[in-house]
Amino acid sequence: MTTFHLVCGCVEKKSQEVVTYTVQDHDTLSDIEKLLSAYESEIQNLNKNFTQSPNFIDVGWVLFVPMELNGLQVQQQGKTLSLAAIIGIVSAVGFLLGATFFIFLLIRYRKGKNTEEEEEEQEEDVNPNAKKGFSMKQQFFKRQMEETFENERPVIYTMEEIEQATGNFDNTRKIGEGGYGSVYYGVLGELEVAIKKMRSSRTKEFFAELKVLCKIHHNNVVELLGYASGSEHLCLVYEFLQNRSLNDHLHDPLLKGNQPLSWTARAQIALDTARGIEYIHDHTKKRYVHRDIKTSNILLDQGLRAKVADFGLARLVERSNEEDILATRLVGTPGYIPPESVRELQMTSKTDVYAFGVVVAELITGQRAIFCDNREPKRMKSLISVIYAVFKEKDPEAALEAQIDGNMKGSYPMEEVYKMAEIALRCASEDPVNRPEMKDIVQTLSQILTSSIEWEALLGGKSQVFSGLLMSGR
Numbered sequence: 001m002t003t004f005h006l007v008c009g010c011v012e013k014k015s016q017e018v019v020t021y022t023v024q025d026h027d028t029l030s031d032i033e034k035l036l037s038a039y040e041s042e043i044q045n046l047n048k049n050f051t052q053s054p055n056f057i058d059v060g061w062v063l064f065v066p067m068e069l070n071g072l073q074v075q076q077q078g079k080t081l082s083l084a085a086i087i088g089i090v091s092a093v094g095f096l097l098g099a100t101f102f103i104f105l106l107i108r109y110r111k112g113k114n115t116e117e118e119e120e121e122q123e124e125d126v127n128p129n130a131k132k133g134f135s136m137k138q139q140f141f142k143r144q145m146e147e148t149f150e151n152e153r154p155v156i157y158t159m160e161e162i163e164q165a166t167g168n169f170d171n172t173r174k175i176g177e178g179g180y181g182s183v184y185y186g187v188l189g190e191l192e193v194a195i196k197k198m199r200s201s202r203t204k205e206f207f208a209e210l211k212v213l214c215k216i217h218h219n220n221v222v223e224l225l226g227y228a229s230g231s232e233h234l235c236l237v238y239e240f241l242q243n244r245s246l247n248d249h250l251h252d253p254l255l256k257g258n259q260p261l262s263w264t265a266r267a268q269i270a271l272d273t274a275r276g277i278e279y280i281h282d283h284t285k286k287r288y289v290h291r292d293i294k295t296s297n298i299l300l301d302q303g304l305r306a307k308v309a310d311f312g313l314a315r316l317v318e319r320s321n322e323e324d325i326l327a328t329r330l331v332g333t334p335g336y337i338p339p340e341s342v343r344e345l346q347m348t349s350k351t352d353v354y355a356f357g358v359v360v361a362e363l364i365t366g367q368r369a370i371f372c373d374n375r376e377p378k379r380m381k382s383l384i385s386v387i388y389a390v391f392k393e394k395d396p397e398a399a400l401e402a403q404i405d406g407n408m409k410g411s412y413p414m415e416e417v418y419k420m421a422e423i424a425l426r427c428a429s430e431d432p433v434n435r436p437e438m439k440d441i442v443q444t445l446s447q448i449l450t451s452s453i454e455w456e457a458l459l460g461g462k463s464q465v466f467s468g469l470l471m472s473g474r
Contacts, residue, residue, distance in 0.1 A: 015068060016066045016067060017066075017330070018046070018064050018065065018067070019036065019064075019067050019330060020063070020064060021036065021063050021342060022382040022384070022385055023060060023062075023063060027059075032065060035343060036065050036067045036343070037067055038066055047064055060386065060388075060389070061379055062335075062370055155227075155237070156226060157188070157235070159228050159233070161188065165186035166185070166195055169182075173186065175244065176244075180196075180205045180312050182196070184197060185240065193225060193239065193240050194237075194238045194239070195235055195237050196236040196238070197235050198234045199232070199233060205313070206234045206236070206312075209311045210236070215284060215286070216280060218275075218276060219275075220272045220275045220276030220305075221276045221279065221308050222309040223238065224236065224237070224238055225239060238309070241307060241309075242302045243301060243304060244300065245295065245296045245297070245298060245300070246296075246298040246306065246359075247295040247298075250405075251295075251366065253407065260405075261304070261408075262411070262456075263408055263411065263412035263413065263416075263417070263452060263456075264449070264455075264456045267420070267445070267452045268305070269298070269306040270363055270448075272307070273306045273356065273359065274441050274442045276307060276308035277290065277353075277356060278438035281349045281437075281438050282437075282439060287349065288314050288315065289315050289347055289351055290308065290313070290355075291315060291331060291332055291351060292313045292331070292332055293336065293352050293359065294333050294358075295362055297310040315347060330342065332355070333369070334369070334370055335358060335368070335369025336358050336369055337355075338351055338355075338428075346432075349437075349438070350433075350435045353432075353438060354428055356441070357423070357435075358424075358427075360420060360427065361387050361421075361424040362383065364400075364403070364404060364420060365386070365403045365404065367386070367403075369383050369384075370382055384428045386403060387425055387428065388425070388428075396418075397414065400418060401414065411459075413455040416451050419448050423444060423445070427441070
């Protein structure tokens with residue numbers, strides 16, 4: 001059994017949003033108040049489980065912070081504008097935009113009827129049955145599809161085919177649940193598939209995933225096979241991965257009917273995942289940032305080879321000046337979000353590198369990205385703070401060995417585990433500039449895997465937790 005301590009409380013204003021913050025060295029509540037444009041008293045109210053005094057916090061604790069979104073200062077060209085100046089500028093610009101928009105509406109109103117009639121005539125010329133076969137929503141969807149896919153078009157399924165494949169979305173077929181919909185196991189013809197069912201209100205995420213996956217084809221990225229659209233739901237059809245997610249095999253595997261992963265299998269999964277991320281960063285025509293790398297979005301096939309999945313939050317970034325990319329809101333999963341994304345909503349390829357470092361730490365320790373500290377049962381702790389602490393010890397190797405997943409039963413090459421922990425540390429650097437590129441990580445992990453396979457071969461299959469990678473040719 002695992003006990004989770006959930007935050008209990010509400011933000012007091014609509015201008016606030018609750019974010020998680022991992023306490024760093026020398027942090028005080030006053031520092032965090034200034035850093036995240038919050039109020040110290042409200043931070044205390046939302047974190048009532050302080051163990052010694054209301055002002056006591058410890059390194060690695062995960063605090064819930066009600067951040068004032070409207071109070072954030074805007075930085076531009078190295079200068080900070082005050083809130084009053086921002087309001088003045090916005091008001092002036094708003095007045096001009098309002099006047100322009102009013103004139104635009106007058107012109108549009110006069111031309112509206114003529115334009116509507118012209119569009120109907122054009123649509124009837126292209127497709128005489130347009131009025132009968134398509135609703136306005138479906139016509140919009142069709143236009144979006146044409147803009148999205150250009151030359152690469154996945155298979156279009158009917159909702160009837162999807163319902164038949166999933167037994168009308170039978171709950172016994174459900175294999176996953178996320179913020180954007182449910183995933184069902186299905187069979188289309190003789191092909192096993194995974195079908196993500198999304199609400200039609202999630203059109204933005206639906207098209208984001210389609211746009212990326214239609215242009216990505218790699219052994220370590222889940223393959224998109226097609227899609228279907230209905231009046232209430234949108235469906236994405238993927239290849240089916242028999243062994244579900246890495247999360248199922250790493251955290252309480254026996255309770256989920258899985259055998260613990262061996263060290264060599266973990267090294268292979270780390271390398272496969274790194275290759276998938278490297279591909280979307282460096283080898284596609286356009287560079288993408290996944291923004292939600294985590295163990296539940298890494299799927300495993302029958303041979304425990306890993307593929308990166310769930311591109312609903314993926315964003316395109318320019319290769320030349322990606323350090324300037326800002327997100328419009330904080331997205332991702334607590335424990336995997338880097339500090340710069342919390343502080344400045346900054347989004348670059350180094351966002352994925354940080355999250356990958358957390359995944360590597362999970363592969364080594366078997367712990368979740370955020371977990372309950374045994375010494376402080378009421379306090380949640382980030383896994384990355386544990387990795388930081390390990391490398392601050394006088395004997396980091398001994399400190400690391402104390403954190404290694406007990407499910408491996410002591411069967412691992414310590415030298416290679418240490419090298420992989422160093423990767424996690426570098427990936428999770430607080431300064432994104434100090435984080436390595438994925439291509440460099442792939443190279444290092446390739447060497448670690450080769451050495452791990454050689455180590456396993458010397459055991460002759462006598463390890464208590466043996467991966468079978470050698471016997472399967474992988």
